[in-house]
Amino acid sequence: MFPSLSEYWRRQPSGYRPGATLLKVIQDLQCLRAEALEGAVMRFSSDDGGLVFDVREVVQAQFLMHLVLTEFVLQVPSTGAGQVRIELNHRGAVRRQGIACKxxxxxxQALxxxxxxxxxxxALLAALMPLDFKRLLIEREGRCWTVRLEHIGASEVVNRMPGFRRYIRLVPEQRQCLLQALHAFKDVLGKS
Incomplete structure (x- = not known):
C-alpha cells in the first residue's frame, strides 16, 4: 500500500531534469565534441581523437533538495588482468601536500x-594537485581500466524551499586541470 522508505529515497527527486546539467557541461567543455548517449550520459572527444571520455549525471537526494553531480569516466585498455580498485585523495588537512592512493x-604489492x-x-601530479574533485576511483575489470572522477564543479544544486536552481560552473582553470589529468591517466594506465 505505502512504498517503503528505501524505495522512496531511491526514486528520482521531484524537480530533477535528466540531461539538463549535461547541457551546461557542454557549454563548459566547448573545446570538445559532444555526443549524446543513452540516458543522462554524454561522450566528449577531442578533435584529434586522442581523448575520449563520458560524463554522466549522478543524483543525490536530500531533504527538500537534491544535487546533480557529474562523473567523468575515462576507459583505458589494460595490459594486465584482475580486479583492482584504487581510491585517490588529496593529502593534507589544510594544504594539499600530495596524492594518497588506497x-x-x-x-x-603487485600494484x-x-x-x-x-x-x-x-604530469599527473601537476594536474591533480589544483583539481577540485570530490571522489576519484580507478578500477580494473577484465582488461580495461576505468577512471571515475566526480568533480565539485559542473554540478547543480536544486532546492525546493525556497525554490532555486544553481549550476556550479567548471571554471577554465579547473577545466584545464581536468583535461590534463585525464590525459595523464590515459598515459599512466596505458602502460599498466
Whole structure:
C-alpha cells in the first residue's frame, strides 16, 4: 500500500531534469565534441581523437533538495588482468601536500609500481594537485581500466524551499586541470 522508505529515497527527486546539467557541461567543455548517449550520459572527444571520455549525471537526494553531480569516466585498455580498485585523495588537512592512493581491491604489492607512478608522475601530479574533485576511483575489470572522477564543479544544486536552481560552473582553470589529468591517466594506465 505505502512504498517503503528505501524505495522512496531511491526514486528520482521531484524537480530533477535528466540531461539538463549535461547541457551546461557542454557549454563548459566547448573545446570538445559532444555526443549524446543513452540516458543522462554524454561522450566528449577531442578533435584529434586522442581523448575520449563520458560524463554522466549522478543524483543525490536530500531533504527538500537534491544535487546533480557529474562523473567523468575515462576507459583505458589494460595490459594486465584482475580486479583492482584504487581510491585517490588529496593529502593534507589544510594544504594539499600530495596524492594518497588506497588500494580497496587487489594485491597492493603487485600494484606497487602503478601506485608509485600515480603518486610520482609529474604530469599527473601537476594536474591533480589544483583539481577540485570530490571522489576519484580507478578500477580494473577484465582488461580495461576505468577512471571515475566526480568533480565539485559542473554540478547543480536544486532546492525546493525556497525554490532555486544553481549550476556550479567548471571554471577554465579547473577545466584545464581536468583535461590534463585525464590525459595523464590515459598515459599512466596505458602502460599498466
Amino acid at each position: 588500494v580497496r581491491a587487489g594485491d597492493a 606497487s609500481g602503478l601506485l608509485a607512478h600515480l603518486r610520482g608522475d609529474p
